[in-house]
Amino acid sequence: MANFKGNHSGSGKPRTSESKLLSSHELFHHSFDCADMAMSIVNLDGKLHMVNSSLCQLFGYAKEALIGVNVQTLFYTDDVEVDAQYWEQIFLKERQSFQVEKRFIHQDGSVIWGSLSVSLVHDDEATPICLMIQIQDISERKRYERKLEMSKCCYESLVTYNPDMIFMLDELGNLVEANPAVEAISGYSEEEIKGKSIHFLIVPAYLPQLKELFEQAKQGVTGSSEAQILHKHGHKMMIEIKFVPRMDQEHVNGIYLIAKDVTKRNQNEAIIDELHNKNQLILDAVSDGIFGIDEHLGTIFWNQAAERLTGYTYEDMLGKNPYHILTQSSGGEALYRTIREGVYDCDANEIFYKKNGDSFPVEYMTSPIYDDNQIIGVVLTFKNIAERQHTEEMLRRSEKLSVVGQIAAGVAHEIRNPLTSLKGFTQFLQQGAANKKEYYEIMMAELNRIELIITEMLVLAKPQLVRYQPKSLESIIQSVITLLETQAIMSNIQFDVVMEHQLPLIHCEENQLKQSFINLIKNAMEAMPDGGQIDIHLFLADEKAVRVILKDRGIGITEEVLARLGEPFYTTKEKGTGLGIMTSSKIIEDHHGQFVVKSKVGEGTVVSVTLPIT
Structure with missing residues (x-):
């Protein structure tokens, strides 16, 4: 010390x-x-x-x-x-x-x-x-007191202005404090419930479950559940209750009961479920296959028609990219363009594969799904067009036969001329005429001419499998002109043909395109009963396409007729079927091309055909 x-x-x-x-x-x-x-x-x-x-x-x-x-x-x-x-x-x-x-x-x-x-x-x-x-x-x-005061203010503000009911319970479950939301939701003021057990608010059927959660909270464990309470005016309310222990260091000295009114939320969820069921009924009632893809390309819905057409169920496709499965490829430009740009797109020449491996032709359309102006997915609607393609092929064959019949007279005349020459030269030869070599050359040229015409007619009339291959549009146009040239001469019609040389190839079905251009050129010829000139211009439209312009100087087409051009069985010709323009337009559309007709009465008609290059 x-x-x-x-x-x-x-x-x-x-x-x-x-x-x-x-x-x-x-x-x-x-x-x-x-x-x-x-x-x-x-x-x-x-x-x-x-x-x-x-x-x-x-x-x-x-x-x-x-x-x-x-x-x-x-x-x-x-x-x-x-x-x-x-x-x-x-x-x-x-x-x-x-x-x-x-x-x-x-x-x-x-x-x-x-x-x-x-x-x-x-x-x-x-x-x-x-x-x-x-x-x-x-x-x-002072700094500590200020922080404490701010913390207290924040706590009081959180409790006072919280839209959820907040109760402070003691360890026996009696109500010690309550925030203003309690009176707003339950109808009871703090004075009316203070000191009472929370049990009087709870519908009896929910008490056992809530008692268990309360006991867990006394052990420091947070728990929640839905339950019904009785409003002061007697009606029941569905609430979500959470028991939160109030800790003093390591000891529980009270329980917070936080209750949210979920009556409206549950009603909204019921409405959403009802709408979902109705939407599903609508989707299932549609005959076309429909499925939805989210932004990650996973399936989010799949209607019954899609299941019927493909054999795949919703469970088979859930979370997977259905487009890749159905096409067995990684393509799908229309699908990706819709996701990126939000555009509506379509494809009329796709092949889908069923679950059992069979394939079928489809036409599909893609539509974006928006949420707050953000693209969150794509709806793809598809249909099996095998029956339609069969019908269209039958129409094309019918139109082919019609075209062959119409040009038969001209072809017969074209064949008769070289046959006459052959007959005369044969007689000369029988009589021992000189210069036989020159006669033989002329006779071979005439025979080749006959063979070419007959071959073109057979190719045009013969049913063939649709097979797209790289072809020269110049050769296709030249073949069509060869078939129609004689008929044009008989009708006093001249062809003015201008073609750019060495144009890129196009991916096409040659026979179908020939049929299409025969229809278009014959229409131009029929529009000039007194004869005239038809301009045929073939050129490179841009780096992705070639274009054919057919221009006649006929009587022209009125706006009313032009508006209905291409309708099945609509025709202004006495013996027409109305299928020619429709068939030609469909062929060009199947080739991903564009078909445009412009006309003025008394001046003539201009037909523009644009086809993509390979």
């Missing part, structure tokens, strides 16, 4: 230096300056007379800078008036001291919170001679 009796000389008398120290003011000055608390002696006029090191350190000033400065210089400006009454009472000798918490200003401008103690100092005759000021730094405490 420390010895505080002091040092004495051997004679028992205090040393002279110690005696001087004790008998002077140095002890006061030394104790004043070494005090941990910031201290100052202030004159009655408010000026600092003496300051200690702790005060200088607290405010960041040197001692010399503070001596003679008014003490209010250290005070926060807005707080000067707060304690003005205390200072006035001190100077009027109505108060000997006071203590207040207030703000001060550091030399760098920052704010310091301090506990200010002010005492009036008297001399031996009880006359005030100065003020003793002590300042204890409480900034850290």
Whole structure:
């Protein structure tokens, strides 16, 4: 234990230096300056007379800078008036001291919170001679209190303005506190339910389950469940209840019960389920196959028609890319274009494979699915067009036979001319004519001419499998002109043909395109009963397509007729079927081409056919 009796000389008398120290003011000055608390002696006029090191350190000033400065210089400006009454009472000798918490200003401008103690100092005759000021730094405490206050405000705001009911329960399940939402939702005020068991609010059938959750919360485990409560007015409400333990360090000292009214949510979910069921019924009633793909190309719905057409069930396709499975390829430009750009697209020449491996031709259309203007998927609608293709092929064959019959007369005339020549040369040869070699050459040329015409007619009339191959459009047009040239001469019609050479090949079914151009050129010929000229221009439209322009100088087509052009069985010809333009247009469409007709009455008609190159 420390010895505080002091040092004495051997004679028992205090040393002279110690005696001087004790008998002077140095002890006061030394104790004043070494005090941990910031201290100052202030004159009655408010000026600092003496300051200690702790005060200088607290405010960041040197001692010399503070001596003679008014003490209010250290005070926060807005707080000067707060304690003005205390200072006035001190100077009027109505108060000997006071203590207040207030703000001060550091030399760098920052704010310091301090506990200010002010005492009036008297001399031996009880006359005030100065003020003793002590300042204890409480900034850290104030910061902590502020955080605590903010936390409390946040908690109170969270509880007060929370739209969900929040109850504070004790360990017996009695209601201790409740937020305003309780009265808004249940009809009971806090005063009406305070101190009661939560059981009176709960529909009895749900009590066992909630009791179990309450007991778990007492063990520190959060749990939730849906239950019904009784409104003050008697009707039942479905709510979602959550029990949250209130922890004090490691101990549970209460339970929060948070309850959300889910009546409307459940009603909305029921409406959504009903709409979903109705939508599914509509989807299943459609004869076309329909399926949906999300942005990750996974299947999100699959109707019964899709299952019937392909053999795949929704479970087979769930989460998978159905397009890749059905086409057995990684293509699908229309599908990807819809996902990227949100455009509606279609493809009339696709092949789908069933689950058993069989294939069938389909025509499909893609449509984007939007959510808040964002593309979140694609709906693909497809149909089996095998029957339609069969019908179209039958129509094409019918039209072919019609075309062959119409050009038969011209072909017969074309064959008769070389036959006449052959007959005459044969007679010359029988009579022993000279220059036999020259006759033989002429006869071979005429026979080749007959063979070419017959071959073209057979190719046109003979049913063939549809097989797309790279072909020269120049050769196709030239073959058509060969077939129709004789008929044109008989009708006093001339062909003015201009073709760019070495055009790129097109991916096509040659026989179908020949049929299409025969129909178009024959229409142009029939539009000029008195003869005339038909311009045929073949050229490169752009880097992706070639174009054929057919221009006649016939009677032209009225706007009413032009609008109905291509309708089945609609025709202005006495013996026409109305299938020619329709068939030609469909063939060009199947080749991913474009077919455009422009006409003016009395001036003629221009037909433009654009076909993509390979």
